[in-house]
Amino acid sequence: LLTNARSWTNSEVAGCCIFDYTELTLLSPVTLVVSPPSVGPVISTSSGTWGWSESAELVANTDLRTTRLLDLPRTGSLIEEVPLVILIQEPWEFRFSAMQDIISGEPGSFTVLRAESPVYSTIRIAIGENHPPSVTVSRSGGASISTTLNGTIYFISECEDSILETPTFNWRLSNNGTILNSSVGEYDSNAHVVISVDPVQNGYLSGDILSVDLTCIDSFGASSSWYENIIIDGQNPSYDIRFTEITSEGIEVQRNESEHSIIIRSDSELFVDVISSDNSNLPVSVQVVSNKSQGWRHFSNDELHFSAIFNQGEQVNGMHLSVDERHQERASSHWELILNVTDEAGNTVKRTWNIIVEDSAGPVIIPHITANSTRVSPSEPAREGDNILLTLTESFDDLDSILNTLWTVTINGDQKYTNVSWTEAEKIELSNLGVGIHSVGILATDSMQNSADISFQFSIEPKEGFNLEIIQTDISGDQIIGNTINFRSSINNYQSSVGSARACYAETCSAYVMIPGATSSSLGHFEIDVDIQLLETGPLDITIEWIGNEDGESGTLNLNQSIMVSEQDDGLSNYQVQAFFTVLSALAILSYLANRLWGKESMRP
Template structure:
């Protein structure tokens, strides 16, 4: 039973393919002529012939490896697929309940569509797995697209749904352990758990690096291993098959592999150190496309195709699945025993298979007017060469065909050559065009070679994938043109070499022929046949003012010609120019003008804006180039008729970066060079030079430091009324004059201290005693050129440090009344720059925690303090003041007197009270008298 199952699997495997990585394209229906499309009748059945519904179908062109249409799902078991590109196609069918299947179908445009019957195997069995707890396992079925994955549970068990009597390989991992186990249809399988196979090796040259391909046979498992000085890699342990380890170069296996069985440690040092003895596999062969007739607009035409191919086997074939494995493994898996090598029977089966599936259109090679050519292709001489030196070896074949095509109705004829990175693209293709036809244009013209009506291209030179296009057409004459090398305009020098260069251009490939004819003032003077010609007119008996006539005759391979004519003025005299120069000083001074044509030097003031304008002329009438150069700064250059720039003293004058003593020295005025070069169209040059002296226009630099008791004035070292204050000018300097040649003046608070003084008199100057306040100090310096600078500074004298509190006045809020409370306003002043604590007392009624405030250079601190009293006493109001300096500890007390006297409590109504009292007594006496007798005393 098991042998029968194996035989069925073998038969199915021959026609089963899995889909490689591919580029999805839209349907080419709109780009094909009607007779280039065919139909395919898809039929999907079970092994016992029952219908399968819901299968997904993918159609891949077996020569371009591109999808023919988008994958589609069948709603029935049998469906017709229309408008497909003709030729062999890989048909891949998948279904969630079945193992994948497929065939290669030759789609044609026959009336009876090709029937593609694909049989799928039901996934209806259970595989029980046991192994390390929580291990992951992935089953790859032979001939199937699926990878069935699972994770073992905590007891180390799991199940997978598999096809009955299927076959495949399980990769599992648990921690650092890996295993590769063959499944041959059994229901129970135990996974290994014995570490990994460690591959390691050391290169003799630690700077050497490379890539290895590690393959297992017969499982087909493989990985790439990068190494640099040494190699280290861990791979699955397995109880079956053997490992082949290859050196890889540019994706190709080179040399013979190191072969080993399963082991815990494998040393590959010998393989790493044995690379240079193996040559790299190479491609060979050539394709020829011969156009026997010209393709007329909208007309059919024929071409012949002949090709020889010899390709390294590592690139595989798109006729079989998994092209990346290389042809050896493809054939060994599809038609052999999967032992990693090819025998005669396997080669014979593949040769027959390839012969049964020739390409029917040229889309994988070339298209014409965006349409493939079609025809019967004869494939012969198929062979595989397994050279022990080359490693994977070569496979080769030859092709011949008569192909048919049809031109479109457009005005252009165009070849299209697809570039997909296919190995076959390394085989060059030569196209022989019809008589009197040529290449018109190609974006890839620099990568195309050829001569006459033939061109050759090698698509493997393309830096990107895409499409090469070559437009062809009836031969056209080239376009003749020429130019003077390193010259501009139409003038040439009399006494130096000139080179005239052909710029003949043609749309085709290959070289053009150039022939020159020369005339002097219209009379024949000679000829030549090079692409360029160098000559000196003076040696050919030309004179200044002559005209050189040049004629270029340009011809192509087909004898088509065009001509170019040129006339050049022979110029033996340099150009000249008139000049206008002006100076705009930075100070308030009128603009100055200079005549530079009559001298070789001139002087300008430092910092001035200099403008020079040249008005050049040349007897040839050509444009004159004007170049200005100067050493005023590195790389100073102007290419214009005019320049405008500011000229200052150079680096050899006194500057701030120098040591103080070095700034005091006498310096020379800076002298720059200025150069004007005039160049005419013939290259004749006229150079004028001037020395430009920079006059002293910069006043002295005054650096004034106000010193207090020998240190700079500032918040930490203020000037006080009794401080010694000095003016330090020692860091001052002039850019040109020595410091002793500078004249000084110093004015303090509008009073002259120094007038027309010397350096010794002002270098360190003691100022007069200064009062508290802000002062104005003005310093003047004048150099020998009359440049004057003024510096204004405002030294500040701060008040003395110790507090000095005194009274200003006393006031009372409202009228003070004896026995009544009130507020006495006490005004004090502090002439010191430190704060003081105050205690104020009125008749033993005291209040503390008053602060005097501090004086500044603007004046004393004056503050008024409210002294609250519970009751006023009789007599003049006086206040006792006690103060204590918070910083120095000094203190004192004093009494403030006033003329303010509190009133008694009845004092304000005394007159009223006396008047009322007198009136009351008088009235009393009158009443009493009447009561005594009624007699009046009067």
């Protein structure tokens, strides 16, 4: 019964396969081997198996394409529960399938477990003619033509072939044609092999040629090869380095590179010059790194020239600390300067110097002025009569304790404090200064005689309010009844408030004018005038009325008896009297002269 059921000629109907969308043809009848079940009850405690195996030799016609498609139906029939073993005639091999997880074996003979397919769909397999494997090799040291004598070289090889292929490798090491070492084996599942070579252990000397070759072979016997010749370099490169410090004054100081530590000032610039060479006459890499900042380095080939400034680090006093902390004593900063000189083979010479930053910066002076315990600002100026202090509390030195500093303070060109201690200089009373712009100079010196200075100006403004003084009055016009005169007054405000003022006589008042406030550099000067018609004799009572803009403060200035009004022009009457006496005097003189010339008779009629 089973023999009749599995007698077939159509490879697709039989549940086998389709080649390039076409059924395959039997070359000979299907071979069927049956293993019948044992005789007895169907349900039994004894173990036993039964089944069958069938095999067939199939042939298909192809064209010249190098990649072919083999499709295996997956419809859910019973025959698909049986593993399908496929043998491909050389030089064909398995290439790829999306159902790779259910395929195992070798490129020319593999098994497909169709029952484990997660979907009922055709299982497509790409096959093609065998090609030699592809081999690639990389090594530590990159593309260099040489390598160090004292060091291990790592060769990382990859041999790519069919997904079912497990290539073998053959490594050989030789020196001038003499094979010194070799190894064979299979590539792992990652298709790569790492080989380590120690030139000294393998008998190489400086100047020898390390020849290495690799052969990668697949299961068909096809192979690919790779080789490389590497010069063994056992000599380190040489170098010459010079350190030149140039101070802020332009003085050059040669530092001894043979010493482990180099002391430089924080305000100096360190110039570094490196010249290197190697017996291979190939470029030499020169690199200088430091921990003075993240990622700091300089590099070049053969020669390296650069300059750098080494400042004190974050461990010294600074604005990032609280006032109490920045007043403490700190240690100088230490930085590493590391030189690496590497030849083309990888031989490296390393040298490290300790850079000690010498204290060369004066104290940082941070002054501020307070008036009545409020910090002075453009919106909150110091005023006459305030309790004014010069405060230096926020100042600091980068390394010294603030108690080890000396201070000199000059006010308006007068040196009030000379080399006084911090205790005396921290807060200085300035309340005795009057209104005006004042200059302050501060000089601070640390224990290493490093100094810093700062100069600034600040103003003391007049008090708020009004203090008015009439400094001049002018009258235009005759001060007699019936005339109209113009009265003008010049007034100074000695305090800082702003307001308005007008001049009044009886019911007559001028327009309001602005009263400017006095400042630290000028008085609040203004002028006011009013036209007055003179209606009666005697003194005129003129008043100046003023009022503040902000607080409404007001007041009056009285100018009693500043103007006297008369009935006539006294100046004109005086002129007439003077004219009368002048004429009278002239007549008397003429009479006297006539009497002298002609005698008394001349005076008679």
